Amino acid sequence: MRRCRKEILLILLLILSIFIKSHFLFSVSLFFIAYIVFLKILLRRGLENVGVKMRISSSNVIEGSKIRLNFQVQTFSFLPVVEILPQTPVFFISKGERNLTFSPIFNKEDEFEVELVAKRRGKYMLGRVKIRTYDPLGLVREERLIGEEKEVYVFPRIIKISRPRIPIKEPSFGIRVKEKIFEDYTSLVGVREYTGNEDLKKIHWKISAHTGKLMVKEFPPTAITTVTVLIEPFATRDRRNEEIFLNHISTITASLFNYFEFVKFRYGLWIIGKERIPEASGKEHLIRLLREIS
Template sequence: MKKGRRQRPWRLFTGIITFIVLYMYANFQGGFVSWFLFYTFVAVLIYEVIMVSVLLRHVVVEREVADQQLFTGQGNRITLHIHTGVIPVLWLRVIDQLPHSLRQAKEYERLIFLGWRRNVTITYEVVKLPRGEHRWEEVRLESGDLLGFWSRTITCKSSSEVIVFPRVESIQFWSIQSSHPLGSQQTRRPLQEDMSNLRGIRDYVHGDRLSRIDWKAVARVGNLKTKEFSTLENQRYLFLLDCEMTNYRTEQGLELFEEGVTLIASLAQYLLKQRQPTGLILHGETSSLPQLGEGHFSSMLRALARVTPTATLPFSRALQQLTQVQRLGGLTIIVVTTQNHPEIIEQFARLRQLYGSVVWYHLVDSQQGHATMVHHTSLTTSSGIQYFPVQPGQVGRVLQGGAWNAVGS
């Protein structure tokens, strides 16, 4: 579909007046010069009429994207194939409208001289794509006559879509096992790990507990090694991401939201690789119950790629609704939010009573002091809630070496 911009009417009026004046001048004056001027103008007028009639009338534009699925921070190559039709276009200005979701220049512009060529290919790069769904829709083309008397601009529809998944951090080991796995208190929640079944050993990572170090292996190989235990198969995990619009109005708030999305994507990939059923709730948008399989992870990634902090439903209402649904045995709820008021913490405690385990990843900005995080740590520990603060740019450090590293960071 092409849409053209209408030319100003004064140009047509000026051409008609000039034609009449030159014709009258040639009739009354006579001679070679006057008629030469008249016929020259007629030739130019015929050329202009032809160009107005056919220029850019049969242009075809096709857009080609190198990759339709990317991860945050990667770049993409965009190629435009333009066929100008039968009448050659001497010059052409190409303006490709970039998606509004890209936080950079709003358009790509290039001026090219075609000569007698009727086909041209333009390629440009878009770097560091942010997470989200980006759609290219329109290409504007502008050209004109050789003498520069007029120009025409048309808009060609050429849709292309690129989905950018959130960044996924590599996790070597992650556990939310209680610090007293055989503790003195009874619990309805099954243990996260079977401490009697040693699965293997791995390299020590800063943040691992000393009780997990395999000293026999250390003496044998000379490097620190950490024990890994088998995980019970009946454990399920459900992620709950806070998408309430009022919590992410600032630039730093949006950065925290991206950290939360990255955290969930990274943990979901790790848990599904460990054959642990994993689900996702994006309050106000979508939800999925804990499942297994690569297809399920792909659907979770797509949901996380599209999610935006635009929910009008209060996050506290979403937590309240979660307490009213049918409970799943052996469910660990992992909450990612910026909120920390007492009502939210009370709802976390209520969820722990219903489901058995709640993990709270608290998205905190750099202005919140260490004392505030220590206060929340002591408050949630007394309620049986596992609390891990996450600051901007610290997701990789929080996840590296397991959840226990988050406590010590």
């Protein structure tokens, strides 16, 4: 309705000119009505001959990082001015001009680039572009929505873990325990005196016979190289803080996955209520898990 205000006003002016028998007012209003109708048809057909190709710098970005949209615009009609309006989500903040306005040249390809900052994790669709054109007097405006949508994943922010507080090669974590776990029984590193808490299978009977007291075998620890991260997305009881809770959990999990990949772990993910992703490693596996928690 708002876009038709000029047309309605001119029609009312035309009717008024008939009632008051004003030839000048009748001619002016009729001229502008014909001008608007003609330009609408001309600009609409012109927009149909405008081609826009958009390339996205990456389909996977980390929260807070930049993403570039490259536009190639080719015009096969004579249009006074063309405006390119990328249809981007509100969480993608432009570093400069978001909309592009230029005067196209027939059959010439123009190239532009828009830089955005991804401010929030999630899965988004990018690729749709609104093209708009105007007449020289600014009375007629036509627009058209074109383009093919593509998936873009914004991964949670990743914190670099340089010194983990849990050593990865010491399953007992440096704590004195009665019974060690994750021991490599194929390698013997020594013997020690029996304390009464060890399994009888670990007693070295030959050495015990020589020393006259019970001695048990000492085995080296095996490194923990397989990890599954378990996430309970509804653990918080305060629904008002649910989004903050999920953001923190996503950042922590993404940072752990990045570290596990760096130290060559096999790692998996199990989000309560979803299908468990088994342990694996590699860049493709890392991207799959980061997409899952985005």
